[in-house]
Amino acid sequence: MTSTPRELTYAEAIREGFAIALERDPRVLLMGLGVPDPKGFFGTTIDLQKQFGADRVMDMPCAENGMSGVMLGAALNGLRPVLNHQRLDFALLAMDPICTQAAKWHYMFGGAMKLPVVFRMIIGRGWGQGPQHSQCLHSWFAHIPGLKVVMPTTPHDAKGLLIAAIEDDNPVVFIEHRWLHHIKGEVPAGHYTVPIGPARLARAGSDVTIVAFSYMVLEALEAAQTLSEDGIDAEVIDIRSLRPLDQNLLLSSLRKTGRLVVADTGWSTAGMAAEIIAIASESAFDSLRAAPRRVCFPDCPTPTSPSLSAEFYPRAGHIVAAVRAVLQRPPNDDDLLVPAGVELDKPNPAFTGPF
């Protein structure tokens, strides 16, 4: 397929990925509360029902648990369904079908059946998403053998990993961050896949390795820019696939830099950042020249008020501060200053809510 350089938003890239998957394979089915609604799931499913019909792009009862099981049965019996959740928090009602059924189905029946199903979940942030519309529990899913878990950061990877997830014969948890939907990037036209597994080198550098997940890759790149002004050359790795996890890029980077900061979109305790640091400790201990640092949520639920959420969410400045620490540089109080006019509870100046 020829690719014409052109820019799409992340949301447009997801929509295009869906359209291509639906077009290429009549077994593909989109299910989810609000999938065909006029707002089109943050623009990611706009008009797909008009294009592909009401029996392939479907709304559903408010029954995340039951419908997850229904999608497993559909996948076992000839369809390739994608179940869409507007917030990850709703998918938690379905931990049995996802973790206890889907993840084990191929294994526990001795490989007799394949389970091509995608559970798509969106992480909310800011604008009062509060305790129950913002949980970043990707580490829960990444903990489970039998699942694949991806968290694309760029529009290119969003489309390519979405198509790869739909074409995969295993259950895939596909996690988007709400604050990525408006991001623009180059997206090839037509069909392509980004393989599930390899990490992405988002920025090459030599002094420190910043490993980041999903939206935090953007903050990490901003941090790297700030650090470069102080003569610090940061490498940024985008862990777009949590399971399987690409250790090679991480370890080769650490052998070069000897220093590690991990920026996650979630909590630190028993989280993905801890997993990255464990891998570094087990497999690149001799290369480490300083104790690694984590930049994660503080150990409390997500608050709602803008004043509290501004305090809660780590941002580029926190990553910069962590990098200074692992490089044994003096702290800089300016790192955490908020530039005039920036509103921390909005993904971009154009955002006006409601969610």
Add this chain to the structure above:
Amino acid sequence: MVAALENPAAATETELSVRLLESMVRIRLVEEAIADHYRDQQMRCPVHLSIGQEAASAGVCAALRADDLAMSGHRSHAHYLAKGGDLTAMIAEIYGRVTGCCQGRGGSMHLVDLAAGFVGAVPIVGSTIPIATGLAFADRQLKRDRVTVAFLGEAATEEGVFHESANFASLHHLPIVFVCENNLYSVYSPMEVRQPAHREVFQLAAGHGITAHQGDGNDPLAVHQLMCAATDHARSGRGPVFLELKTYRWREHCGPGFDNHIGYRKEAEYLAWRGRDPIANFEFDLQQSGEFDAVLHAQFKDRVATEIAAAFAAAQRAPYPAGSTLMDHVYSSP
């Protein structure tokens, strides 16, 4: 092997009755053999025996086409066997051998035989109900005329997924029959601590707009009759059906023995249900109506005994899965 009838309607009444009796007897003989061998400590997994509940499986599966689908829960031996699941693969699976239906990765609580249309059983109560609903959904989407049976116990109707599945199946008129064996206990918890006395289980399904019936789960002909009507209904696009079949498990919830002595149910209740033995009573009825041939039945039981002995011998001879295969089948490859 007892296969599903190719054309249930074409069988004569006597042929059907003999088929039902033989299906029940075979299930019981298999379950009793499991109970007898369990003390050898070679079946190293929980077993939930279906003794006393054979009529539901026999009656339901005799009303199915061979290509119809079924799923079940923790007490699934009878469902698997009645649907035509391979006995040798089932016993080997309970023995944890590589020749088992899950290559030793499942055990008694994870039976599967895709060739027989038995798509799987899992022990998390209610979890196969939405999956079976999804099988029926896919058949509807792909315009196949199969029916799916979700076998469940009455406790599974207390799970949210039962209601979510029933609502969705009703909404889309899916070709599924929910077969609920009400054996009055969830492990040791009786109905009165779990469900209101003034509401029958089948009324839950009726509340979802599903055609629902209650029947004698120990009468294989009554079950078969209900199920024939149910499959006609579901297959013709008129939507799902729910059948509540009253029955009783004789042995302990889990394991080979009896557990009346531990005090969760009364001996008198147990004895009353023993008096409603689906096999003895049906055999008696057939004797009364002159449909029972003692010689043929004895020959059948001999054949089944031989088949069972061979299945156990094969399982005991079969190798365990090699340790080197531990990581096989975590993910499927293209």
